[in-house]
Each structure stands twice: as C-alpha cells, then as structure tokens.
Amino acid sequence: MIWGLMVITGIFMLIGLFVSSRLKSKFAKYSQERLTSGISGKEVAEKMLKDNGIYDVKVQSVQGQLTDHYNPLDKTVNLSHDVYNGRHVAAAAVAAHECGHAVQHATAYTWLTMRSKMVPAVQIASTAMGFLSLALAFAFYSMPHLGNTLMLVFIILQSAITLFTIVTLPVEIDASKRAIVWLNSAGITYGSEHDDAKDALTWAAYTYIVAALGAIASLLYMILRYTGSRD
Secondary structure (H helix, E strand, O other): OHHHHHHHHHHHHHHHHHHHHHHHHHHHHHOOOEOOOOOOHHHHHHHHHHHOOOOOOEEEEEOOOOOOEEEOOOOEEEEEHHHHHOOEHHHHHHHHHHHHHHHHHHOOOHHHHHHHHHHHHHHHHHHHHHHHHHHHHHHHHHOHHHHHHHHHHHHHHHHHHHHHHHHHHHHHHHHHHHHHHHHHHOOOOOOHHHHHHHHHHHHHHHHHHHHHHHHHHHHHHHHHHHHHHOO
16 A cells, blocks of 8 residues: 555656646746836735735735745735745736735635635644554554554545645635736736736646645545455
C-alpha cells in the first residue's frame, strides 16, 4: 500500500511542480506588465473592499513570494511585498483575488464557511497521518489484522483531507471570478491587461485542481487496497 501511495503521490507531485512552474512563469511575465491605471496592489485591494462595502478588513504586507492570503480570523488581506507595492497586472490579479475571499466572508459564502469549519479537523488529520504512515508500513506486512484496522483509520483521515481539497475548489474559483469581474467593471485592467490577469488566476486555480485530483486518487487507491485485502 505504501509503495502504491508513493507512486501516486510522486505522479501528482510532478504534475504539481509543472503547474507551479508555469504559475511562477506567468506571474513573472505579468509582473513586468505595468497597469495602465498605475495603481498598486494595496490600492487595488482597498478599492475592491470599499466598492463592496467592506470597511473592517485591513490590507497589509507580509514576507515571502506567493504568500498572499485572506485571514478570516483577524479580517486581514495579506499581500506579499511585490503584490502590495507592485503596479502591474500580476499584483492587481492577486490583490483582487484575495479580496474576493473577503467578499465571500462578508456575504457568508457557503463554501468558504464550510471550509473554515473544516480547518481544525483537517489539521489534526494531516498530523495523525504522518505518524500513522510509519505504523501502517510495519503492521501491514507483519500484523495483517492490525494493518487492516490502521488502513481503515488512514482512509477516514484521508477522506477528511480529500473533502477539504474538493471544498476548496469552488472557494478559489469563485474568488477569482469575483476578482476578474470587478477588475473589469472598476476599470483597473484594460484590454490585454484583463486577459492576462484572467490567465494568471486560471493557472493559480490549476494548482488547487491538481491537489484535489491527487487527494481523490490517493483515497480511491486506499479504498481499493482495503477492500481487496478483506476478500
């Protein structure tokens, strides 16, 4: 079982690395494309929040590259330095996307609410699976009955993680759709700028799709191994 999981993980890791590489390439390219509107990522974020009637969310700069995120706990839109200060297409796309999550939060978007509630359970599941992997590798070959029990626990934990990756998809896709629509209606991006912003966010979405497919493949493999071992 462990070797099979390693193969599946390896395959989707390679796909993920390819998508990640393309994503970084896209953002590097669009980071060289200056916005006609000339405003920074910080200003984009603040304007989108204001246009959506959101005044209790703070926009701030954080360390790192592609570390941009919205934190619903303290209501902050966290933008990496390049996005926060950047006056280019990539900065506008990322800033608007993260504000899309703030809009989801403000409007109690169902999928975001569901994902937020799942976070504690997924964190526990991820930690438990790390320890369980070693025990399962030993027990599966030396103590088959215990191995089957541990495999069932492993499947339950993987199910939680898989469900989380699936729920994440509509959250991220919806945030990007909100961003693209607003960037156009607010006049932040024009013509090819708008197409490029959409392209950047599309590649960002691919990373979540790959993660979800990898999690589903791993879960199906574990279920097949578990049912097969009981025949």
